[in-house]
Each structure stands twice: as C-alpha cells, then as structure tokens.
Amino acid sequence: MNFDKELNVSSMSCPLPIIKTKKVLSGMESNQVLKVVATDAGAVKDMQAFADQTGNTLLASTEDHGAYIFYMKKK
Amino acid sequence: MSKKMAIIASKGTLDMAYPPFILASTAAALGYEVQVFFTFYGLQLLRKDLSDVKISPLANPAMPMPIPMPVMVQMLPGMETMATMIMKDKIKKKGVASLEELRDLCLEAEVKFIACQMTVDLFDFTKDDFIDGIEYGGAATFMGFAGETDVCLFI
Numbered sequence: 001m002n003f004d005k006e007l008n009v010s011s012m013s014c015p016l017p018i019i020k021t022k023k024v025l026s027g028m029e030s031n032q033v034l035k036v037v038a039t040d041a042g043a044v045k046d047m048q049a050f051a052d053q054t055g056n057t058l059l060a061s062t063e064d065h066g067a068y069i070f071y072m073k074k075k
Numbered sequence: 076m077s078k079k080m081a082i083i084a085s086k087g088t089l090d091m092a093y094p095p096f097i098l099a100s101t102a103a104a105l106g107y108e109v110q111v112f113f114t115f116y117g118l119q120l121l122r123k124d125l126s127d128v129k130i131s132p133l134a135n136p137a138m139p140m141p142i143p144m145p146v147m148v149q150m151l152p153g154m155e156t157m158a159t160m161i162m163k164d165k166i167k168k169k170g171v172a173s174l175e176e177l178r179d180l181c182l183e184a185e186v187k188f189i190a191c192q193m194t195v196d197l198f199d200f201t202k203d204d205f206i207d208g209i210e211y212g213g214a215a216t217f218m219g220f221a222g223e224t225d226v227c228l229f230i
Binding site for chain 2: 014050
C-alpha cells in the first residue's frame with residue numbers, strides 16, 4: 001500500500017503508539033496516509049479505537065512476524 | 076465541540092501516578108479537552124523533581140516481586156528504594172514511558188493541570204516546588220469544569 005510517511009513505534013507501550021501517531025498525523029495533510037509499525041499487541045484495538053474517535057480512517061491493520069502494521073488516512 | 080474529561084489525581088505513588096497521565100495524554104490525543112486536578116498526595120506528581128515518587132511493597136500484596144518476600148523483610152530500610160528501582164527498571168525494559176515523559180506529553184497536548192491550593196498550603200509546598208504552566212484552584216474550580224464533562228474520574 002502507498003503511504004506518505006512512516007512512523008516506527010516498535011518496543012513502545014501504551015499509550016505512546018497512539019500519542020506518537022496523533023503527533024505525526026497533526027503535521028500531515030488531509031487524505032495523506034501514515035504507515036505505523038508497532039510491536040505492542042494492544043495497539044491493534046487501540047489504533048481502531050483512535051480512528052473511530054478521531055474520524056481518521058484505518059485503511060489496513062496487519063501482523064507480520066510480531067510486528068503490527070497500520071495504515072492510517074488522515075481526515 | 077470537543078468532548079471533555081476531568082480527573083482528580085489524589086495518589087502520589089509510582090503505580091498510581093500512571094493512570095492519570097496515561098488517560099489524560101491519550102484523551103488529549105483523541106481530541107478531548109482535559110483537566111487534571113491534583114490534590115493531597117497527587118501533588119507529588121506536579122513537583123519539578125519526581126524522584127520522591129516511589130512504590131512500596133509494604134501492604135501491597137498484589138505487587139509482583141522477583142522473589143517471595145515476607146512482610147518483615149519488606150519493612151526493612153531501603154526496601155522501598157529497592158522496589159522502586161526494580162519497578163523503574165521494568166518500566167524502561169518494557170518500553171513504558173517514564174512519568175516525566177508522560178507528563179511532558181500532557182503539557183504539550185495542552186492538558187490543564189490544576190494544583191489544589193488547600194493541600195498545597197496544608198503540606199507547606201510553595202509554587203517553586205512545582206513545574207511551570209500549572210494553575211491553582213479549589214473544589215469549586217474543579218466542579219466548574221467537571222460539571223460539563225463526558226468522563227470524570229477519581230484516581
């Protein structure tokens with residue numbers, strides 16, 4: 001999937017993946033896509049919850065060898 | 076209009092310091108307007124120096140310890156410092172943010188911190204003890220905001 005920016009929050013625990021995601025998204029343009037790589041299993045539900053509550057769109061959420069990869073499209 | 080959350084932070088131990096900062100920083104990231112009212116021992120969390128924020132194994136049977144430890148041992152001098160060191164080490168290894176980091180993230184996200192003036196006076200704290208950028212107020216100040224919130228927690 002195409003993306004405009006990438007954020008690596010590997011080895012960070014709650015709530016850092018969400019807060020860092022929000023910070024990076026704030027500096028992006030509407031409809032741009034942010035790729036986030038995390039290792040915190042809790043981020044799977046939290047990223048969806050973040051998208052639901054902020055109006056950003058979680059385009060994809062996948063797992064690859066213990067890494068969780070998210071594509072978040074900015075509102 | 077954005078949602079609002081108010082928290083009363085009344086505890087000053089390392090374990091109980093986390094929930095207010097985690098929830099406040101996360102809520103701010105979700106677009107909430109957040110205020111945290113620090114009262115009694117919670118005031119410790121506003122001090123410039125957070126090294127007095129510790130965890131005690133004493134009377135804390137739910138705290139996982141590396142080895143089983145009888146209460147008679149937990150009460151020995153230095154045990155609190157040791158437990159705090161072990162906990163901080165664990166926090167770092169597991170990628171959990173430090174209290175200082177979470178507090179900074181809150182301030183950066185414009186979470187409003189209010190120190191309870193009555194307990195500041197009660198414990199003889201001065202404004203010099205606390206970080207900059209906080210406000211001072213009483214119960215009525217808290218209620219003014221709390222009455223309009225979507226989430227309101229006492230921690």
